[in-house]
Amino acid sequence: MSKILAVHASPRGDRSHSRRLAEVFLAALQARRPQAQLTRREVGRALIPPVNEAFVAAAFYPEPNARPLSMQADLALSDELVNELLGHDLLVISTPMHNFSVPSGLKAWIDQIVRVGLTFDHTLDNGVAQYQPLVRGKKALIITSRGGFGFGPGGELESMNHADTLLRTVLGFIGITDVTVVAAEGEESADRTFDVSAAEAEERLRALAGEF
Structure with a gap:
């Protein structure tokens, strides 16, 4: 993994647990691969505009190579983000769970x-539309924090976790099927539940740094 794209989704800064856990992994990975190229993309504290009618019209223009300049402008940011994704080997997404899904x-x-x-x-x-992914040869690591406990596989609240499933579905749809999820749970719980979970997540992330 010589090129890493880190997408940070938390709207919080230094208080963000998902950001801190991501830095644990990135530091461990860079220690093992000092020549690796790291690119950061901020989507939690920097505005990423939602798609609108102009975006849709431009994206589905029947002659993509002959789009009017106005449509090219409507897709400029999207083109940049797509090229950024395609230009990296490993995608690292750090995100909290917000209301059972991902931040806006x-x-x-x-x-x-x-x-x-x-x-x-x-x-x-x-x-009937048949879909084909176009992204090849990439892996993804999702690093997430959750306020409650039991949202992971086999947990009593697993059915309410629409964050991991959304990301796995979207990434798989475009061709990124090798996806690993590391989560810290229980931030809103009593005692040391979150501390223990976060420590376990850190240990797992340091181990993964040697596997990617």
């Missing part, structure tokens, strides 16, 4: 990088 900035980033003809394509089979 991360959802906006997702909508900007899921682009027909660039990250996925489709054909018609008897009038």
Whole structure:
């Protein structure tokens, strides 16, 4: 993994647990691979605009290579984000769970990088759309923090976790199927529940730094 793209989605700064855990992993990875190129993309504390009618019209313009200048401008940020994603080997997403899903900035980033003809394509089979991923050879690591406990696989609140499932679905749709999730749970719980979970997450992330 010589090129790493770190997408930070928490709207919090130094108080963000997902950011801190991401830095644990990135520091360990860079210690092992000092020549690795790290690019950071802020989507939690920097505005990523939601898609609008102009975006949709430009993205689905029938002749992509002949888009009017105005449409090229409508897609400029999206083009930048897509090229950024395609230019890296490992995608690291750090995000809290917000109301059972992901923060709005991360959802906006997702909508900007899921682009027909660039990250996925489709054909018609008897009038029914068939989708094909276009992204190849990449891995993803999702580093997340959750206020409650039991949202992971087999947990009593697993069915309410729409954050991991959303990210896995979207990434798989465009072709990134090798996805690892590391979570710290229980920030809003009593005692040392979160401290223990965060420590376990840190240990797992340091180990993963040697595996990627």
